[in-house]
Amino acid sequence: MLAKRVIPCLDIDAGRVVKGVKFEQLRDAGDPVEVARRYDLQGADELVFLDITASADDRPTLFRTVEQVAREIYIPLTVGGGVRTSADVRALLSAGADKVSINTAAVLNPDFVHEAAERFGVQCIVVAIDAKRVKPRKKDADEAPRWQVFTHGGRKSSGLDAIEWARTMVEKGAGELLVTSMDRDGTKAGYDVELLRAISDAVPVPVVASGGVGTLEHLEQGFSEGGADAVLAASIFHNGTYTVGQAKQFLAERGIRVRL
Amino acid sequence: METIGVIDYGMGNLHSLAKSLERVAGNQRIFVSYDTKALLECDRLVLPGVGGVRACMDELRRLELDQMVLEAARKRPLLGVCLGMQVLLERSDENGGVNALGLIPGSVVRFPDPAPETEPELHHERLKVPHMGWNQVRQTRPHPVWAGVPDNSWFYFVHSYHAAPQNPAHILGTADYPQPFAAAVARDNIVGFQFHPEKSQDVGLKLLANFVNWNGEGA
Numbered sequence: 085m086l087a088k089r090v091i092p093c094l095d096i097d098a099g100r101v102v103k104g105v106k107f108e109q110l111r112d113a114g115d116p117v118e119v120a121r122r123y124d125l126q127g128a129d130e131l132v133f134l135d136i137t138a139s140a141d142d143r144p145t146l147f148r149t150v151e152q153v154a155r156e157i158y159i160p161l162t163v164g165g166g167v168r169t170s171a172d173v174r175a176l177l178s179a180g181a182d183k184v185s186i187n188t189a190a191v192l193n194p195d196f197v198h199e200a201a202e203r204f205g206v207q208c209i210v211v212a213i214d215a216k217r218v219k220p221r222k223k224d225a226d227e228a229p230r231w232q233v234f235t236h237g238g239r240k241s242s243g244l245d246a247i248e249w250a251r252t253m254v255e256k257g258a259g260e261l262l263v264t265s266m267d268r269d270g271t272k273a274g275y276d277v278e279l280l281r282a283i284s285d286a287v288p289v290p291v292v293a294s295g296g297v298g299t300l301e302h303l304e305q306g307f308s309e310g311g312a313d314a315v316l317a318a319s320i321f322h323n324g325t326y327t328v329g330q331a332k333q334f335l336a337e338r339g340i341r342v343r344l
Numbered sequence: 345m346e347t348i349g350v351i352d353y354g355m356g357n358l359h360s361l362a363k364s365l366e367r368v369a370g371n372q373r374i375f376v377s378y379d380t381k382a383l384l385e386c387d388r389l390v391l392p393g394v395g396g397v398r399a400c401m402d403e404l405r406r407l408e409l410d411q412m413v414l415e416a417a418r419k420r421p422l423l424g425v426c427l428g429m430q431v432l433l434e435r436s437d438e439n440g441g442v443n444a445l446g447l448i449p450g451s452v453v454r455f456p457d458p459a460p461e462t463e464p465e466l467h468h469e470r471l472k473v474p475h476m477g478w479n480q481v482r483q484t485r486p487h488p489v490w491a492g493v494p495d496n497s498w499f500y501f502v503h504s505y506h507a508a509p510q511n512p513a514h515i516l517g518t519a520d521y522p523q524p525f526a527a528a529v530a531r532d533n534i535v536g537f538q539f540h541p542e543k544s545q546d547v548g549l550k551l552l553a554n555f556v557n558w559n560g561e562g563a
Contacts, residue, residue: 087479089477259474
């Protein structure tokens, strides 16, 4: 039976791995090829690269990084960040990416996801959803939680409801959703499992949990409480707190089916 | 020098597969092309494929690669990967129904649809489609490509449809999702993998190495 996946995420800025807190305060976390090779050896099920380079001029740097990594490792690689057109999708797939993650461009033009899925297949189209909780109005604090979709690396509110948006994106052809809680990202307080559960129950495609991992228990919660199909984490692996192998061993002991 | 032809018909990502083949090919040459004549002269052929089956078959026909594959399949070792494996069958239910190459009797069908939204099974796992990630493959019969590949090894899958060969003897291995389905197929000198050996670490490379050293016999 299908295993649950553990996916280290590498934020890439101008050809280097970096990690930020709540989408800000970036610091260096290593060379992408070295980091990717290390995770491959540790048993990572996939890798995600998110290019957060501010300048569009640095695109060739990203392609070079993707090419180098794809040459060295034999596990699936998803690349996202700044994917705006079908030409971008094609260029990343040609560089060696297996899946491409689309975020802001999907909000600006939902049909872009449809076009890309038609042209390249749903299996390689991941839609990344950056979601932030909407504060309940004081009068009815009991109302069901809601989340809003943010774009531009978390800087801009789209006004879209995250659950509705997840459904729309799957209808358009997303083969997988990468769901990041912006309230939790970088906090080490754990995933927003309510958000994950709400989206996972709303769509038929795999959901990847992201944002907030500080402990191995958090990874387990992503699966058991959030209903995710894969968990994404960055700092706990980059900092050397845990290896991917230790994380998977822990999950196996807790009864989560993983590839060991 | 022997040559392994990788059939390039513009559908997605040949890069990883070609790179993986290069890594295991020894002194065989990897030749990526859509030139039917040149491909027919190769000693082995690999048919990759991602995306939708209609676009795939349309392109194969437009470039007259369908006839080339049928001709080559009469004697040369042929490997289909993912969608390239699915089109080895007679037809696929995808995209409203599409006739395929028909080298292996049977069809390609969708995984059962997930439970309807009106009955969210909050504490049960619903079946997500695409079937995406690592799954174990049970080797249901011996074959030269399995040499040195442990039974129940993990392979990387990503697909929403799967092959359903008519003749159980054409199934080489199965995986469970949740029911067993054909993860690998074979007939004479033809073999097909639903999973991606080029994305399945060492065990995937071993499988490709076995294919590139296979003479198409002993199956």
